[in-house]
Amino acid sequence: MEIIALITGFSLILIGLYGILSKRNIIKIIVGFSLFDTGLHVLIVTVGYIKGGTAPILDSVVGTTDVASKIVDPVPQALVLTAIVIGLGVTALMLAYALKMYQAKKSLDISDFKDMKW
Amino acid sequence: MTIYAKLGYTLLGLFIVLNWGFLMGATFRKIGARLAGRYGIPFYQPWLNLLKNISIRTTITHGIMYYIGPVFRLTGGVGLFLFMPMVFTGSPNGLWTNFSFEGDLILILYFQVFGMLGMALGAGQGGHPYSAMGIARGLAQHAAVELPLTLAFLSIAIQFDTFSVYKIVEAQQGGFENWILFTNPFAAATIILAMLGAMGHSPFNLVKAPNEILIGPATEFEGTYLGFMQSAGSILHVMEAVLFMNLVFGGANSWIELIVKTFLIYFWSVFVGMVFPRFKIEQSVTWFFKVPLLLGFLAIIIYSL
Amino acid sequence: MNLISPIYIVAVSLGIAFFMGLLGNKAQRSSYLILLAALLFNTFVSLQWVFGLGSGLVEAMQVYTAGFKPPFSINLLMGLNESVITALINIVGVLGAIYMMSSLKKNGTGSQVVFLILFMSLNVIVLSRDLFNIFVFLEVGSIALAGLIILQKGTNAISAGFKYMLATGIISGILLIGIIFIYRFTGSLNIDSIITANPILKQGAFVSAFLIIIAIVLELKSFPANGWGLDVYEASHPGIGAILSAASATATYFVLYKIVDIAGSQLNYYISIIGVISFVGSNLLALKQENSKRLLGYSSIGQIGLLMIILGFKDILGENTTYVAFGILVSHYLAKAGLFWLSGIVKQKNIKGWAVIRKKPYFLFLMGTFIFALIGFPPFPSFFAKWTLVMDLVNTGNISWVVAILFGSMMEAVYMIRWFGYAIKGENEDIKDFKIDIYKIIPVGIFAVALYVVGYFVAPHTEVGTAINFIPLYFVAAIFILDFLPVIIKNTLAIVGMILYFYNIYPDLDNMRLIFEAIFMVGGILTLIAGYAYKGKRPGFYPVALLMYAGLTAIIEAQTTLQFFFGWEVMTAGSYFLIIRGKRSMPHGLSYMLFSIGGAYALLTGLGMAHVGHASFSMEILNGISYLPYLAYGLLIVGFLSKTAALGLHIWLPGAHGEAESDVSPMVSAILLKAGVFGIVLTLIGMGASNNQYSELAYALGWLGAITALAGNLMAVFQEDAKRLLAYSSIGQLGYIVLGLAMMTHLGWLGGFSYVINHFLYKAVLFLTIGAVVMRVGTHNMYQMGGLIKRMPLAFIAVMIGIIALSGVPPLSGFAGKWLFYNAILEKGWYFQGAIMFFSGGIAFMYLWRLIHTVFLGQLKDNHRNVKEISIWFLIPIYTLLAGIMVYSMKPQWVLQPLGNMIAKWFPEGQLQWVGETAISQYGQWAGSLVAITIMGSFIIVLVLLMLSTRKAHKVKQFDITYSGERPERPETTHVAYNVFEGLYKAMWPATIPLVEAWWNKITEILHNIADVTRRIYSSNGQVYVAHIVLFIIVSYLVIIGG
């Protein structure tokens, strides 16, 4: 299960990178970036997951002994939430840029924005 | 010997040198004439020319440097005489050693330029284009002559470990086999060749180059100025010959020997001059950079190894 | 003592940001003020911590969030480093906000909020000790920055911002992966606990640490994966450029500084390598750059690269790391922010367009300050930092690193100085004035002043820096402040100052130093007297002239190598500004500066090598260098030869001296060149003087001197420009001096020193006279002059005596040198060098005659009929110097005897014997004054004779010459002056091909071509930039794994 999640995460990252590098359309690049981000999030969650563990809430079920082996690590989960929020912000700003760029040149092809050379 | 006696001998020596220079100049002309099958000038012609020149009634002046030029020239000649031990008498303060202080070779070498530089300045004030051309050629040729000549002088200085002309002459005493001509043949050969340039006769007479650039630096000079320059020229000719005599041909033990040797040395350049036509400046310069320079290098290499 | 907790920076910033968001666009004026207040508060907080921690009154403070200790919470640390860095960031924040006032106001409250958030996040990045927190605020910061960019007009800015977003997004992704896995392996996100856990043992943890570090390195825009950064620098508002370069880069660099230990020290070396690649690469590529902001971008990247090198070498540098890094960082921070802000004021895209800055001299001063701070000139902090860096690197045997660093610095100097040259002396004449907003000046001015202040306070922090004598520099500063006064007052002040200073220090100097100090100071005073000839204010002349003299005297006084190098660089800067004042001297000033800097770097390395094995920096360490002595002495000699313009390093001299102002030429020729000679003397003494351990070096130096003499004199012969002729002549004369010193014998040194004094005397006379003549006739070309003896007889006499002295014809003083040289050469056995030297002496006659003939003799030109005699203020120093020449000529023993006694200290063998007035050497004797009297006596007798016999001579005029029956038509066609030595040229032209110049040109061309080809990787395509980043990571990883 962990392996699958890891593979999924890395695959998403690579697919995202591929999208960023190969697609000309800015929107598609942003989509690629989102995929990249998502892959990252999957990775984060995977890292903190413990097989068969429960939610990291200290209640009677979990008990007070062996906590660490019974519950899933809470930190990555907190991290992923933050990362998702930040990813959202970045994506939103990128889309805003895409809008501005389209307004400027009536084009969403990234190779049209190569005015500053060398 | 008191300073007055020394002064007297020096003045006497200067008088002899001046007259010998005139006579030598006349002889040169005479030889040239006889070579061409002519009768030639009378031997006393230079004195007449001098007399005529200083008796010219109208003179002009282009300015102060116009005066100074011939003065520099004559001072250069006289000074060269003063700094040169003339006749070897066995003592560095002998009768005919003038004010030479043992005759420093470097001093003589650099003082040769004194008259030339002054002449260049004097002629320049005249504003004549040919003066400037003549001087430009002269300086270029001087630089070219200087290189082999310096090498040869250095070689002689290495040979005897001294720059003193007196000591160099002293070392050559006792028979002609002690002359540098035989003891240091490469330096001697260099000097004998480079001497042609220093003497300024054809084919190296492009400074004056008569009828090409009129008469070079002297174009604007007349009358007394010319007379002074003629005198200076005579003295300088003798002194050049004396220098080479002291350096290569064993110096002189008496005035007679001096006169014979300087005449022969002078005759060498006259002889070459009679045979070869004038060089262009670049030919002259490159000529000195060929054989004389090579000989000069050899002369140094032999003594530096 | 309780200080405000740094957490309030975050809290207050966030609170105000929300509050401003509430305000909306309605209250723009008040919202801007609130922003400023918030930034000021941040600054205040940081500064109080700086003072608190700096004075040791308080302990470093840990702030824990949510009451837990790490690793269960996020913690902030406010130590001394953090406080300083945050202070720097916040100061840029305040000043940047002031600078961007109109832009921030126009773009509304939103932009102000974003601005505040940006600085808040930068603060947190610095303070936080939690990796994830750092990541979060890096992202927040980049979002905020992108938000600022997007608010601007212009497609370029927008697309640059998008590329920036994309790139930083990917980089953060990489960072995040690293963070996750390091958490996985160490179970902690706290930097300190990760370092303690020492994760290097596990392979996977190493990869994650690598990913984290490489991401931060990429954030620092490492070469070559930095195209996105360059685009932002180029396109965005200069204020944003300043923030990026000063604040953002500083914060990110500090992050790297914090986290670099998580990989142990395994990655340090690679960080250094990346740093050096960045430093050299981006500085090299900047060579072809013409866009000013992009140029600054390249330079920023280079500087950060340098900082990365320092970080990588922190084990070697030890406790000096902070000092060095801080010196470089602060210089870069102040200078780069200042330059970016300046670019917003000047509003010129192309660096050639910066010529407009000439209209506002004080801005030129600011620009010069920033640029010289960037390339590491004293008294700026970077100078001391670079000095320490090089010393420590050399000390640990990292010579190749020093070479790489200095090469990069050299490239940076090339484009920076060139840029400055365009600004100070561009070719475009019709320049428009530019408008200045007053609020934009304030930050720039503050930063410029800050550079000097910081430099002043940084200097004493090196062990040896305390000894630096700042008194001359105070004087320079005072004169600079008084620059509005007229020449006559400033000149008097300068002269009086120099006299007093000279009077003060001369008792402390030994004989050898006294000679040089006398040349520098007496020569300086005399040449300054000529300055009275100028009218008006002559703005900027006196500070730079005095700066040069301050440097010169510092060299003489130097007790330590640092003082020496300090003085050397001050002198270089001063002389550069002096030279560049000439009308057409821009390219020559540039090449002067580059050769000087190159020489200074050689010197620096040499001094570093001398320091090896010694604890002190005293000048004594030059004696008997033990570490690679041949290389060390060789480098020192090369460094000094760059100033004496030896063949190969001479190409700057003719133009620089020839095009300089009339009274500057003697300063830089007769006086400045002696600084190089002084250095060579020191080096040769260090090489063991009469022991002559390194005779091969001396032998090579001797040949170099001889060939320099020949080449210089030969080139002088074919010059048409009077001042260039003299400049080439200086090259030749310096060749003599070098040859004489290289002989390493008593007579050789005597000759060399005799030449040092002589060259000072006659070259000052000649340059002053010719300079004054040039001022009168308005041209440098000799063929356009002529016959001036009638108009300026006094100048003529000066030149005549000068050239006779120079040519070495007896009886004047030049002959002393020649005589000594002949004897020395015979003694040493260097016959061929000697022959070459004397051949060049023969050549010297040619150009000397030409100088005096074509200028003073021959035909007077029509337009010079009414020119006046040269100014009295020039005549005074000229005739003072002439008196010196005459005394030296008439009584050479007065000079040579003390010199001989002095030299006997190092060369006791083979001294000259003096009997009365006669000098006796092993090979001959020379009675200087008797010879002089004899010659003068016969001269006067002959002169009187001739004057008597031609007393009736008729005075004629210039065309009264025999002209083959014609009359001359014009003076121009009658004056033989142009290409006089054509015949010689035909014979010797192969020797005049400027091979050296061609060689340097070729090298320059190759470097520029490399730069031009390589910089094409920045194709401006966002995807390409992302690919660069990915490739950079892969290649780095492979190299590290492989290495």
Added chain:
Amino acid sequence: MSEKDMNDKVNEMLQRSETNVKKAEKTFIHPEDEEREVVAPDGSIIKINPIYDYFSNEKPTEEKPCSGVIEKFLNWARAESIWVLGFGTGCGSIEIPPLVTPRFDMFRFGVQMRPTPRQSNAFIISGYLSVKTLKRVIRTYEQMPSPKYILALGSCTINGGMYYDSYSTINRLDKYIPVDVYIAGCMPRPEALLAGFMKLKELIKEGKGEKANEYARNFDEYKANQKKIIKDWNMPDYNW
């Protein structure tokens, strides 16, 4: 034609020539000799008059010979050292080179050629003299230091010779510069030229070689004659 008629005709001609000269007072200035202005380095304007500014515009003065024996001695030296200017003015100059050949060898008489007027004191006007050349001759003659001697070679210098009616050659040299020795013939052979030198030496030794002073004495008259025919007078009155 009788002698009287001849004289009448000549007088009439001379009269006509004078009126003619008065009538044609036209002068001619070459463009390069016109006044011009140059800008000095300080920006002021300088007026240049190329005809007068460059020259010392003074008249020559008579130089009194020394007295008695000294002058005789000096004259002997002068006579024995005649330096001739190498300036061929007309067809007769071809007769001069043979003098340096072995057959004639003028050197033995103390006569030699000098390339510059400053150093010569004898001037051979060899044959016809066009107005254009006359200008150069005057200039050169005046530049020679006094005492100086003129040898006029060939009939053209005496009365115009075969060019008597040419519009461009002069007829009588002595109207323009004083002549010491005339050597008649068309052309005279080198022997005649040598004889001329001998005559000159005689004159000098007798103290009669004072034509330079005569020139100075009658300077205005000579100058008027010269200026009559040289319309483009672009030199000073006396070339020093």
Added chain:
Amino acid sequence: MKELINKLSKDFNITDAVYQRPSLTFVTVPKGVAISLVTDLRDYEGYSHFVMMSCVDWIEEGKFQLLYLLHNPETKTDIGVKTFIDRENAEMASAHHLWKQVWTYQRELKEAFGIDFPGSPRVDEDFVVEGWVEMPHMRRDFDTKEYSENTYFPRPGRETNDPATYMRKKLYPNEPITAKKQDNDK
């Protein structure tokens, strides 16, 4: 040659053609045509070498006759183009743009005959005679002997014989001298 002249006649107003030799022909054209004919000959007919240019004073007709002599290096033939211009205020179109050496010829003609060639470079400068202010000296109405007598101080006592008269007297002492011949000989 003839074909050439015929061909030229179609385009140029050739008023007269003299076939001197197989290799030498003279054609006469009006003033306005001369330069264009010369140009045509140079550019299309191969007469690229300009031999000389001269003038004859036809004082009786009140005309100057100008001659441009051209040479064809291919065929080794010469052609002379003649044209008449008025003697009063003589002026002719300049041909300096065709050959540079024409400058000098035109300068000479300006000095000797007073023919103006507007536009020709340096045409006003002296050619041989310096500072000439009289009538151009090669015009036939300029009396050189009279000028010489008036100007150059003829030496009294000189006997001058007119060679023609003198020789006739000597050889044919009996033949009376006619007035007409005297006129001619003057």
